[in-house]
Amino acid sequence: MTITLTDYSFALPDTVAPGVTAIRIVNRGEQMHHAILARIDSGKTMADVEAMMAQPNAATPGWVKIVGGGGAVDPGMSNVTVSDLEPGLYVLMCFLQNAPDEPPHVALGMVHPFVVAGERGTATMPVASAEIRMSDYTFDLPTLTAGTHAIRVVNEGTEEHEIAVARLPEGMTFEAFMAAMTPESEPDGVTVVGGNGALSPGLANLWQVDLAPGTYAVLCWVPSPDGTPHVMKGMAKPLVVEPTAM
Ligand SMILES: [Cu+2]
Known part of the structure; x- marks a missing residue:
C-alpha cells in the first residue's frame, strides 16, 4: 500500500485488503509530513471522526485506536511500516504544522479515510531484527x-x-x-x-x-x-x- 503525501492531502486506494500490509508513505509535498493511522471502531463514522477533530485538545476517545502509520519524513523521502490490518474503517492524519501560529495539517485537509475489507491477504509479518x-x-x-x-x-x-x-x-x-x-x-x-x-x-x-x-x-x-x-x-x-x- 503506497500513500502519497502532498501539501495538504493524502492519495491512496479507497479500499485495502485485510492482513499484514507494508505501508509506504512518500512525501511529494514541500513540507514535512507524517501519516498517523487510526482505526475507528465499528458503529462510528467519519462524522464522528470530524466531531472529534473539532476538539483537538481532547483525549483520544476509546473508539479510536492509534495503530501506527508512517513517522515524519522530509520532502522527497519515504518510509515503510508493516501493520496487520483488521477489517474496518481507518483514517490517516497529519498533525504537523508549519509554524506555531499556523493550523495543523489535519485542519488543512490532511485527514483521509479508507476501508479495510475483502479477503485477507496471505503475507506474514516479517521477523523483527x-x-x-x-x-x-x-x-x-x-x-x-x-x-x-x-x-x-x-x-x-x-x-x-x-x-x-x-x-x-x-x-x-x-x-x-x-x-x-x-x-x-x-x-x-x-x-x-x-x-x-x-x-x-x-x-x-x-x-x-x-x-x-x-x-x-x-x-x-x-x-x-x-x-x-x-x-x-x-x-x-x-x-x-x-x-x-x-
Ligand atoms: Cu510519547
Missing part, C-alpha cells in the same frame, strides 16, 4: 549497525507514543540538536527520515528502514494530557548507528 520499546516517557533503544532493519516498535506506556527519527549531520551532537530544534523545524543539515507513527498503549508495529551510519535523534512528539509534547518530558534519545564491519 531489533526492538524499540516506548514508555512514559522514554525509549529503550537497540544497538544498530548500518543497513536494513525490521524494527519492532512496541508501546509499553499508558499514553500514546511514536518514534520520529532524525539523522544529524556529521559533527552535530545530540545535545546541540536538542538545543536547536523546534516542533516545526529542524536545524540545518538534519534529515527527518521517518519512523513509526503513534501507537495506542499495548500496541506494536514494525518499522522497516535502511539506516546509514551516523547519529540519529529518536523523538516522541505526542502531546501529554497537559499539552506538553513528550519530547519535552524527556522522550528524546540519541541512536548511534555504527558502520558495518568490513
